[in-house]
Amino acid sequence: MATNQIFNGLQVNRSLLAGGVVLTGVGSLLGAAGAAMVCAALFTAGRGWLRSLETAPTALAQRALHDAKVASSAGWDAWRAQHGSPN
Structure with missing residues (x-):
């Protein structure tokens, strides 16, 4: 019972919990390293x-x-010619 601890009626195996924390940390580091490698490959x-x-x-x-400005100006000129606006 030395490895177990009771929290509000919940019995926790501390060695199993510690092992899970370590594996999660290692997995996170490997995932971050993999993501960095993918980013480097895509950047290259x-x-x-x-x-x-x-x-x-x-x-x-x-x-x-430039093409957009020309098209806008042509559209504006066509609208002014259609409506007879001096502006």
């Missing part, structure tokens, strides 16, 4: 993919923004 793959692109993502974004 993403960086390689970005380097293989013909056009840089910033250039694509600038082109899309």
Whole structure:
């Protein structure tokens, strides 16, 4: 009964509890290490993919923004022409 302790009528096996805590800690560390490895692999793959692109993502974004501004201006001009607004 030395390894057992009674808490409010609940008998707990302390060695089994300690073993579970240790295994949970080890499992958490292994899980964190695995997650770090996955993140590193995905980061490396993403960086390689970005380097293989013909056009840089910033250039694509600038082109899309320019296209959106042109389309907005054309829409605004068409609306003004339709409604006869001087603005």
